[in-house]
Amino acid sequence: MTSERSIPGYKLLHLLGRGHTALVHLAQDAQGRQVALKIPLEETLRVQEAAERFGNEVRLSLQFRHPHIVPGYAGTAFGPRAFVALGYYPEGTLCDVLTRRAGEKLPLEEALRILADIASGLTYLHRLGAVHQDVKTQNVYLAGGRAALGDLGSTYFTAQGGQSSGSPFYMAPEIYRGESSSPASDVYSLGVLAYELLSGQRPHQGNSYEELMVAHLTRFVPPLSHLNPQVPRPVARLAELALAKRPQDRPPADALRQALLKALGEPPEDETPTEAESPAPVTAARQTGRHSQSAPPPPCSLAAPAPEERGGTRWNPFKRRK
Numbered sequence: 001m002t003s004e005r006s007i008p009g010y011k012l013l014h015l016l017g018r019g020h021t022a023l024v025h026l027a028q029d030a031q032g033r034q035v036a037l038k039i040p041l042e043e044t045l046r047v048q049e050a051a052e053r054f055g056n057e058v059r060l061s062l063q064f065r066h067p068h069i070v071p072g073y074a075g076t077a078f079g080p081r082a083f084v085a086l087g088y089y090p091e092g093t094l095c096d097v098l099t100r101r102a103g104e105k106l107p108l109e110e111a112l113r114i115l116a117d118i119a120s121g122l123t124y125l126h127r128l129g130a131v132h133q134d135v136k137t138q139n140v141y142l143a144g145g146r147a148a149l150g151d152l153g154s155t156y157f158t159a160q161g162g163q164s165s166g167s168p169f170y171m172a173p174e175i176y177r178g179e180s181s182s183p184a185s186d187v188y189s190l191g192v193l194a195y196e197l198l199s200g201q202r203p204h205q206g207n208s209y210e211e212l213m214v215a216h217l218t219r220f221v222p223p224l225s226h227l228n229p230q231v232p233r234p235v236a237r238l239a240e241l242a243l244a245k246r247p248q249d250r251p252p253a254d255a256l257r258q259a260l261l262k263a264l265g266e267p268p269e270d271e272t273p274t275e276a277e278s279p280a281p282v283t284a285a286r287q288t289g290r291h292s293q294s295a296p297p298p299p300c301s302l303a304a305p306a307p308e309e310r311g312g313t314r315w316n317p318f319k320r321r322k
């Protein structure tokens with residue numbers, strides 16, 4: 001099979017993008033709905049880790065139901081016919097949007113809205129006992145100014161265990177130290193995203209994996225309110241706290257969600273998942289960790305381009321030690 005293969009029941013319209021592991025086409029399903037049809041590359045299916053990671057994304061996309069998590073409509077997790085039909089986000093990723101705007105900072109309200117949506121998606125995952133592990137601009141999808149968190153390949157239920165991984169610009173200090181992921185490590189990545197969108201620069205810079213590790217482990221960032229005094233104080237304070245070096249000093253994602261909604265002038269509703277939204281954790285939400293990727297992530301933010309990283313955009317400390 002090839003990535004160009006057809007999927008019965010879907011009419012391929014055009015290519016939306018190519019990731020390290022899959023081709024994504026805009027397609028029409030049997031109901032006439034437009035979907036993002038993600039078809040793994042041949043090499044993805046040949047490499048067990050990568051195939052499992054794809055399978056994980058398929059199963060979890062089909063299970064989770066939340067307005068700020070990219071939904072899966074149909075799919076096959078494993079084997080030569082593997083694919084997933086995902087919700088289609090016409091504006092693409094936040095990384096794409098930042099690239100198109102050529103380094104201009106997002107207007108404050110737009111940034112607050114995107115962050116509130118992502119904090120809401122994370123609150124949902126954390127309440128279900130899951131961690132996302134890869135919050136970054138490349139995994140935030142946009143439609144009509146609203147945002148959803150995608151790429152659930154590294155997501156796992158903490159009760160079932162899984163391998164820690166992350167992307168060096170967004171990765172929490174404890175993940176650099178080889179410790180387990182937790183909701184607090186997702187909150188750290190959300191803090192990096194908040195800092196990046198609200199100040200126009202990533203909190204930590206580096207031209208190599210090692211430089212970034214030193215920065216995340218040891219350096220403290222300038223207050224957000226100094227870089228952008230327009231950021232509402234409670235939001236700035238919580239975004240800074242989200243970057244605390246110790247996981248226990250970080251606020252829950254829901255605190256950020258509430259502060260962001262208040263800043264947008266909206267009363268925060270309770271995020272407790274309804275029964276319909278709450279999937280039963282799958283028995284085999286097994287983590288697959290890093291897979292072979294050679295290209296560095298695209299320089300989509302206002303910050304310096306990403307360094308050449310060992311293992312590409314995603315990193316798994318347990319693998320690296322071997």
Ligand SMILES: Nc1ncnc2c1ncn2[C@@H]1O[C@H](COP(=O)(O)OP(=O)(O)OP(=O)(O)O)[C@@H](O)[C@H]1O
Pocket residue numbers: 016017018019020021022023024036070086087088089090092093096141151313
């Ligand atoms: N749901 C979607 N709606 C619109 N565009 C999408 C969607 N999913 C993916 N794309 C486009 O396809 C590109 C590749 O998708 P994606 O990043 O998920 O592939 P991948 O191989 O899983 O990624 P990675 O390189 O992180 O392993 C994205 O950058 C985006 O431009």
